[in-house]
Structures are given as structure tokens and as C-alpha cells.
Amino acid sequence: MQNKTFYNEILTEHNLHPEHKHALDDANLVLEGVNPSCGDDIWLKLKVENDIVVDGAFEGDGCAISQASADIMLDLVIGKTKDEALKLADLFLKMIKGTVTDEELEELEEASVLQDISHMPARVKCAVLGWHTMQEMLDEKD
Template sequence: MENKTFYNEILTEHNLHPYHKHKLEDANLVLEGVNPSCGDDIFLELKVEDGVVVDGAFEGDGCAISQASADMMLELVIGRSKEEALHLADLFLKMIKGSITDEEKDELEEASVLQDIAHMPARVKCAVLGWHTMQELLKTEEK
């Protein structure tokens, strides 16, 4: 039960008081991510310089899980290289699919509390929206 409470506290905090939910005026990469099945819609804005995610933000509307997950993702990837950010996105998606090691899960820090989403198929798309959007944005930028 303690784990559930911890999960709820972190999810609620990131949903009600998202640190990274705002306009990023000097973003050089922007992409809209949409989950048509439930209406979640975010605009992910990143500032990438010399291969490093130096800042990031998101705007949009959606359920608590999509909003909290996007906020946690940005908290984790800001200050890291694009390669590290993509690696973390791969780990997050691996975690949601239920095939992650404890060591890999530790790399996800606070975002690892969303592991239980794997048991809620209807909410998986909510949790991965920001992560998929970031992957697409960073991989598109490489081309």
C-alpha cells in the first residue's frame, strides 16, 4: 500500500504543479503529440544545443497521467545529451511493456513510479505520449 501512496503523491504533484508546463520562448524544436483515443494533446518544446537538451517545456491538455508523465520526462532529460534522452525514452517504453531490469528502472528515477501503468492497457497511450513525441522530435532533428 505504501508504494501506491507514493505513486499517487508523485503523480498528483506532477499533475497539479507541473514545473515544465509553460511556453518555452527560445525552443528550437517543437512537435505536437496527440492521443486520439482519449484526446490528450501536448506541444513538446525543446531547446537543443550542441547535442544537449538544455531546456524543455510542454503545453496542452490531457489526463493526469499524460501531463505528469510529460513533466517527469522533461525533469529527467533536461541537461542530458540527445542520445541519453533517447536511451531513457527507450527504457521508459521497455518499462511500460513490462520488460525492464531493476538497474534499468533505476535510471528512470521518479518516472519509474509509472511502471504500474503497464497493467492498465487503456492508460498506456497516456503515459507514453510525451516520450513518443520526444523520440519523434529528436530523431527527426537528426535527419
């Protein structure tokens, strides 16, 4: 497992300087994700063409973990097919549940820094908000 300093640096960077937190006027999939237990609220916006996530963004407010996790997720899924994005979401959720293999963890790249969230039950919903929202959005597209 990577050290906590590395974890904190990545979360801080994605929270303070999120690359994907902006409007996306040409998004063709938009869905709100809300975590009522803490008030995190994001609007996930994806532009999907020919089953490929060609662009993505989010807007909204929430804690550092929810904002960083959504930004990291978009880094990972932009350029992937819908099925690849859904597989990554499944792997992320397996990681949070503690059932991911080392090989699967590697596929999550930078998102793997959130692995220890599984030991912080109050923060799990924060970390998975963007991922659940994307799953719901892409599953509805079928």
C-alpha cells in the first residue's frame, strides 16, 4: 500500500485543482448524485459517442473525498468504452469492499489511493458517489 503522504497529496491535488470540475455544455448524459448523509451533491456530465466516453465533467459541492474521487474517476474513464468504464466502477467498488485482487487494483491506477477509505465507514459514501452516479447513468443508456 502506498504511504499516507502520497494518498494525501493526490487527494489534495484533485480536490484543490480538479481538472474535470467545470460545465460540459455538449454532454449527452447528465445525472445528479446526492449523498444525503453528508450533503455531497454532484452533477456528473458525460459525452458518450459510439459507446466511448469522449469527455466528462462534474459540478457541485461536497467534501474533499467526494470531489477528488469524481475527478480521479473521470481521469480514468475518459477515452474508455462504456463497458470499460463500468468495469472500472465495479473494480472500484470491489476495492472499497476489500475484495479486489492486486491485479485488479493496478487497473484502477490513481484511484487505488482511495483503498483505505474502506476502513472509514463514514467516508465510503463520499468516495463512491461519483462512481455510483456513473454506473446508474451508463446502465440506463442500454
